[in-house]
Amino acid sequence: MNVATKVASDDLAAEMEQLGRGARAGVEALGLATTDRKNEALRAAARELGARRGELLAANRIDMDSAAEREIAPSLLDRLRLDDGRIDAMARGLEEIAALDDPVGQVLASWPRPNGLSISRVSVPLGVIGIIYESRPNVTADAGGLCLKSGNAAILRGGSESFHSSRAIVACLHAGLAAAGLPENAIQLVPTTDRAAVGMLLTMTDHVDIIVPRGGKSLIERVQRESRIPVIAHLEGLCHVYIDEHADLAMAHDVTVNAKMRRTGICGATETLLVDRVVAAHALPPIIDSLSGAGCELRGDEATCALDPRVVPATEDDWRTEYLDAILSIRQVDGLDGAIAHIGAYGSGHTDSIITADTARAETFLGKVDSAIVLHNASTQFADGGEFGMGAEIGISTGRLHARGPVGVEQLTTYKYVVRGAGQIRP
């Protein structure tokens, strides 16, 4: 490993402990910071990203050269790369986070009691959030900014290939915090690429309140397996479109093509198309034409293969696969119940859509499909915090506890009960 110092295990433990203590102190200051001060820090950090463009590109060059030597995949190299456009996008992202409403200090509910006590539920930061992600430098700015706005301290651990880039970005975030008079330890980067640091972070129950992994399935699964700290995880998006017997077939075509092909690498991309078998012969041919023409590989059940030679046979594994690529599996089902049963058996509880003109059938689907996001007559690609009007997000939770669906600044808070009395005692 040539990108950072390997430190001995004892030293590493001490260093992680210090990081944790620093974060705890940071969250105390940040949790009480005013909205203006947090926004000032975000905007100053955005300016720093622009001002230190040269340093950022130089740091990224070190990471890119080192990654190229190790012959990592071109798609990973692309994610790792910084350029002027991407630096501008990070800065704009921080400004957008500054423009969001402050999620902290909101009175979520308030009610009086017969004994005169007044009870309020008030939003507060979650605490110290450990964020573990792959070698995408922009996540450093996004995650740091979202935590800052929501009053949480962040301990960031990016992929080792992006270490120098992330360090340069964190320096900009620190400059922003300092400019606003906030402590720099509110946002910290794990200062080593030693993989043992991840295991330590996942067991620092005294210093870290929540772990948010962001990346591929193997990363998330490792984190869920090893963490002794609660995890908000985005596992996978095995999304479905179901074309009902009563669908407008032109709409079904347009939504399906968009749901699959607008961007194939995002979690809201559709992976499996379900079609009521009574309309399959009408509904599928134009969809197959468009997708095949756009370079999408099609894998179908027997009945669908029989419709068109461009459809190759799907295996059982296909129904369980998040392709994140220009591949679609297609299955004909026995009506609405068949679609709901397929999604229940194979779906990942992320995002699923029904196309139908029959409102009652749509409501049955929306009620029975147990996913974070269920849609009627709309593309699964809308599964996105920004598209929901929630602003930037740190991911889309497929878990059931705390946050489900897009995780924005509001989902990075918890609440406390504030009770005001006049000397009440309990009888």
Add this chain to the structure above:
Amino acid sequence: MNVATKVASDDLAAEMEQLGRGARAGVEALGLATTDRKNEALRAAARELGARRGELLAANRIDMDSAAEREIAPSLLDRLRLDDGRIDAMARGLEEIAALDDPVGQVLASWPRPNGLSISRVSVPLGVIGIIYESRPNVTADAGGLCLKSGNAAILRGGSESFHSSRAIVACLHAGLAAAGLPENAIQLVPTTDRAAVGMLLTMTDHVDIIVPRGGKSLIERVQRESRIPVIAHLEGLCHVYIDEHADLAMAHDVTVNAKMRRTGICGATETLLVDRVVAAHALPPIIDSLSGAGCELRGDEATCALDPRVVPATEDDWRTEYLDAILSIRQVDGLDGAIAHIGAYGSGHTDSIITADTARAETFLGKVDSAIVLHNASTQFADGGEFGMGAEIGISTGRLHARGPVGVEQLTTYKYVVRGAGQIRP
């Protein structure tokens, strides 16, 4: 172990698997059940508890005899005992749960998007909840009823000493479910007292969505350590009252005595009294008189011991101890900041109260003390879902994720996003 059959480990695993599959089927039916039907099941179960009084008492007699033979502590024997009053209380508890608003299917928020999409956040059940508790038969009825109302399937695992009592209570819950046409597997009791079943329950990630432990610190800690499933835990209530320089001393006296002595064994009982040292000589003597007179042992710092010979020296451990008994530790602190620092260092994030006539100082305390419940001029014994107007509760969460403070039926739900469109695709 003489209370139930020990089954071989393979058989046990198969049995637990079957329990899990049954619960998953149960939650599908229960999640879609109408409010009326769920309430009918709760009321029918309440009637069954009354009707089967003889069976319940006979089953409890087996448990009590077996526990007496094993010479378990009198306090545990008392918790294990059923009598007419306790059976009536369980039945009344189920009727009260029936009277609560249905927490499922509530539109928590709803907004339109510029592209015409309509987005709603709708409450849904959490799923399958595994509840692990000690030998208190009434928890079987409470927990089963709360899960039923919130549309969750429950897998109940009570302490082995209460096995026969719990089984008889679950039979009443099953009769209630059946009377309402709901599946009995919505509420299941782990059918063995084999301790290995708990370990299996904690790792059934496919079948169980949430674990709720209810009991003493060692049980909770074991569950938090071993569970591979998210846990909503109530760890401990190390609650404080802080008497500020500007407190009404009569109010301080009354609230402190109530907070400590109303019931000493509940999590909202105060364990440590903090007093601004500038008023200690005035504030403490009447409190010491009352508490000492009521049989409360008092352990104080040096300055407090100097005030009264009935106060014995406290050790560092005292500040960290949840007595759950008629014992109070007392410490004089340097004003508000000293109190906040002590609570931050030693508190358990449960419930803390300030007594002061100065509103600004109260707001500082309410803002800076990072506990689930913070009170001004009121007794910590109000830390209770019923006192908050939330109805029955399954515990008070000291965790930060999902639920904080009292966990009632509303906290046993999550949400999904329902998006209604007219063919929208994402540009």
